[in-house]
Amino acid sequence: MNKKRPGGQTAELPSRPCLLSWASVVGKKESEGPLADTFDVASQDDTFGEKSWEKAESAMQKTALSTALKKANLAPGALDYLLAGDLLNQCIGSAFAARDQDVPFLGLYGACSTMAESLSLAALLLDGGFGAHTAAMTSSHFCSAERQYRTPLEYGSQRTPTAQWTVTGSGCVILGREGQGPRITHVTTGKIVDKGIKDANNMGAAMAPAAADTILAHFRDTGRKPSDYDLVITGDLGQLGHQLLAELLNQQGLQLPNLADCGTLIYDLNSQDVHCGGSGCGCSGAVLCGLLLNGMRDGRWKRILFCGTGALLSPTSTQQGESIPSVCHGVAIEQERQGA
């Protein structure tokens, strides 16, 4: 059986892999925002007891994984594959978190789309018949990202109005071929879209066209209507990127009444001094593994399209005058009907 039409971007997953459990871990600023109650672990110490920001980021992933495994009542050895990535050079946040896990490991780099990318592949592997349990995981940390991508924290550089604030957070989902929980029905894998935006402080504008491209592909491939989703939510477009996305979709004749963005939800944009909102792998990771999946479990949403957005630039590509290639991966998640 071919589960993906030639030329399309969407795979249909007949086995509907199940999200058995999930966990979110965040830092202090996130614990002071509007989603505070949705996270599993919120540390008041952004070092997480470690000696460097990079080690702190790994510690977040380890905590997210162990918390999610505990909720699913599984040992790490029960995982057939762990798929993870992050923003740090050489993805050390994930590699050092996975080092102690004794689990087959597949490292990913999808920039801030990594929660959706890891979830996509974790679901595709299960639907393909490769094992019984997989884990999808990611993280970002404001302090490790800021010094790697921008300027030393101590420098106190002023931020542009279009800038976003990298979320200190991690999300981890445990998937099963069988079990109870929300299920993944479709995976829409993004193409790289680059409309020539070169401003690394305006990533929402760079990523919005990629998000539009993938969302349009999803509706085209599946034949679904906007009303089929209670929520279509992007990862970290921020306030400006979110508006641009709505405009781009409208231009293509797609009105999504329930369009939202994790980056505008995780902080209070009026009071938390984050400019256009949250960003980073941990933004969509922690919002998925908090607000969104808890909300599905509690009956708030029946069907969502989770669209992780990523800007595939590096400081080096920016210094060399390059524009920002972006990508967005969409994952359709559906809550099982009660008693079904």
Added chain:
Amino acid sequence: MNKKRPGGQTAELPSRPCLLSWASVVGKKESEGPLADTFDVASQDDTFGEKSWEKAESAMQKTALSTALKKANLAPGALDYLLAGDLLNQCIGSAFAARDQDVPFLGLYGACSTMAESLSLAALLLDGGFGAHTAAMTSSHFCSAERQYRTPLEYGSQRTPTAQWTVTGSGCVILGREGQGPRITHVTTGKIVDKGIKDANNMGAAMAPAAADTILAHFRDTGRKPSDYDLVITGDLGQLGHQLLAELLNQQGLQLPNLADCGTLIYDLNSQDVHCGGSGCGCSGAVLCGLLLNGMRDGRWKRILFCGTGALLSPTSTQQGESIPSVCHGVAIEQERQGA
């Protein structure tokens, strides 16, 4: 059907995805080595006509992809997924190469194991029923790697005897659910292994235990014997790592008479001043997509186990005193019997 036993690391691929075509692109030094005749494109200009080493690396990937597609007589639009990664921060070698391809893109980070990781996932997706064609690709470039991981080229730093030389090269494989060519029968996904080696100039020693772990898992999971393979070949352990691997396997009672390493084959270790041999994603990528797959096509080997080895460190993790987590992914490739 579950194609992977719980607790094992090996997936069996009943559909045996086919390697339809492959292409290798290398630089000047590689074109002066013993494998010169096996590469599709060997440039005498390591800039590949670009203005930076990073752009040169992307150009190599683009050439590898277009060459492989041409050999398979396919347009980029025929690809259901492109899986690629490289060593550069934020994997810009791959992102900028994939930007112009109009193909669903999944970015990977497996350090120098990326050729095996991308091949693994490209095969698993096809066997899972997700599309008809996939591509697996990677690259490395001596000049972009040297300045990112070590010192500015102009500095002319002296190299330790255990050091290896990052290959300027790229490899790309086009896979099909159907067609003619060598076939992937098993994929053994590695766990992260870290025996505490901290010397970033001795990555062979860091990676050898990971290679041993995955090779032992492959034989344990499949019940195969060493004589079932004409060749078991690692990616870039180099001379020292290769010797360590043989010792580690011997200690576990596994003698592999046909054990080799891409890193010791790609250069003449006596005359090319590369110390312990070649390294980098492009090392195993270019050797797979030249010597190895050409050799299978020509009847030199019937069955090989291709084991990409990766050291998941970063300069930051080394500066913070960390040891080197390593990983190795194994892919069993089998040439179709004539007339079968």
